[in-house]
Amino acid sequence: MATATLKDIARKLNLSTATVSLALNQRPGVSEQTREDVLAVARELNYNVKISGYKPSRRRTQKNLGMIGFLVYKRYGKIITDSEFFTALISAVERAARAQNYTLLLTYCMSEENISDTIKLLKGSNLTGLLILGTELFEEDAELFYEMNLPVVILDCDLLGCKFDTVTIHNEDGIWRGMKYFYESGHREIGYLHSSFSIRNFEQRHRGYESFLNKFNLNKGEQKIFMVEPTLEGTCADICELVRQNIEFPSALIADNDLIALGAMRAFAQCGIKVPDEISVIGFDDIPLAALIEPQLTSINVSCDALGESAVNQLLWRKDNPESVSRKISIGTELNIRSSVKFI
Numbered sequence: 092m093a094t095a096t097l098k099d100i101a102r103k104l105n106l107s108t109a110t111v112s113l114a115l116n117q118r119p120g121v122s123e124q125t126r127e128d129v130l131a132v133a134r135e136l137n138y139n140v141k142i143s144g145y146k147p148s149r150r151r152t153q154k155n156l157g158m159i160g161f162l163v164y165k166r167y168g169k170i171i172t173d174s175e176f177f178t179a180l181i182s183a184v185e186r187a188a189r190a191q192n193y194t195l196l197l198t199y200c201m202s203e204e205n206i207s208d209t210i211k212l213l214k215g216s217n218l219t220g221l222l223i224l225g226t227e228l229f230e231e232d233a234e235l236f237y238e239m240n241l242p243v244v245i246l247d248c249d250l251l252g253c254k255f256d257t258v259t260i261h262n263e264d265g266i267w268r269g270m271k272y273f274y275e276s277g278h279r280e281i282g283y284l285h286s287s288f289s290i291r292n293f294e295q296r297h298r299g300y301e302s303f304l305n306k307f308n309l310n311k312g313e314q315k316i317f318m319v320e321p322t323l324e325g326t327c328a329d330i331c332e333l334v335r336q337n338i339e340f341p342s343a344l345i346a347d348n349d350l351i352a353l354g355a356m357r358a359f360a361q362c363g364i365k366v367p368d369e370i371s372v373i374g375f376d377d378i379p380l381a382a383l384i385e386p387q388l389t390s391i392n393v394s395c396d397a398l399g400e401s402a403v404n405q406l407l408w409r410k411d412n413p414e415s416v417s418r419k420i421s422i423g424t425e426l427n428i429r430s431s432v433k434f435i
Contacts, residue, residue: 095136103132107163109181110197115159133160157219161185162209165201165225175378176349176395177224180247183399184222191403206235214239220406222246222291224258227290239420242409246402249292249419256409258402258420262292263426265391266299266345269373271387272426273343276306277435278371280341284326284351293321293347296375300345315341319351320386326354327361334362340370342435349374349381349390356431367433377427387429395423 097108097115104111106125114129161184163177181197188195189301196216200209213221220241221325225233225248234251236243249259273281281383283300286293297316304310317338319329333340346352352374356366366372366386378391 109178144310156192158219159188160196160221163199164222176376179395183395187400187403239427244406256405256418259313261421261423262295263299268297268426269345270303274399278343281343282341285316285345286321287318323350323354326351327358329359330355343371345373349376349378367431371432386431389431392425392427
């Protein structure tokens with residue numbers, strides 16, 4: 092009999108793997124009913140990881156100072172998934188809250204139609220403040236949270252004209268790092284694997300790509316942007332279709348994120364196109380899977396710990412400084428060089 096996994100439990104209960112992990116490890120952020128349901132299904136499926144009690148460290152035995160809400164907002168469900176990056180980011184926020192002696196209440200909102208109901212639920216939860224994972228959030232969505240009347244920080248989305256504090260990735264900086272490495276590796280025709288679902292992060296990354304091309308006068312005005320579905324399977328299908336259409340690819344491709352890059356690499360392998368010998372690829376996010384494939388994916392690294400810690404610290408600062416001007420915090424990136432780029 093196959094060993095049960097977190098995904099098996101999550102699928103059976105229609106939960107995220109992050110929520111299942113919190114419940115199994117007796118972490119804050121899930122309701123007692125959800126925790127009981129997860130434990131029951133884990134036993135039913137003979138889940139083979141020991142389900143142990145939560146053992147607080149000496150610091151965690153200090154007085155709990157309150158509860159921070161963490162809302163994971165999904166407009167599409169194509170970008171925020173149970174991928175390694177978002178699971179790591181949610182865990183980083185939980186650790187940062189615990190380090191400040193706050194409990195984290197994790198809540199999911201699956202579409203814009205449910206925001207009003209979610210706000211009503213959060214209002215009744217006696218929160219110290221609210222963090223919003225805003226990767227798929229639009230400006231008009233954020234405006235609905237103005238009525239919360241408590242500190243709010245938006246994580247992973249730099250909304251324009253928004254009065255809330257934000258903590259984001261410096262997306263243009265990251266793309267420049269990848270493009271600079273391509274350039275130093277001898278590549279002069281560089282294409283872009285762009286998500287067909289628009290979010291602010293991807294807009295900023297694309298802007299970084301365009302600005303680098305203009306700075307170094309590359310591509311000579313030719314269109315080398317390839318629109319793909321932002322999932323591993325979707326990108327693979329889209330790239331395979333482009334190959335069937337005999338589309339000519341440049342020598343290098345940089346992607347909106349790692350799942351897109353990995354999907355493209357899978358498609359190239361299926362079509363007999365060798366990476367990096369024929370096409371070099373760089374991703375964004377540096378998820379663990381990037382180092383497990385062959386060839387290993389060069390990727391722009393984002394520190395989830397830095398994002399989580401900055402978001403929690405900014406929320407607590409805002410609690411004590413409610414009238415101060417909004418802060419827009421940007422976390423830098425690093426390029427993790429592996430074997431998916433060829434020197435030419």
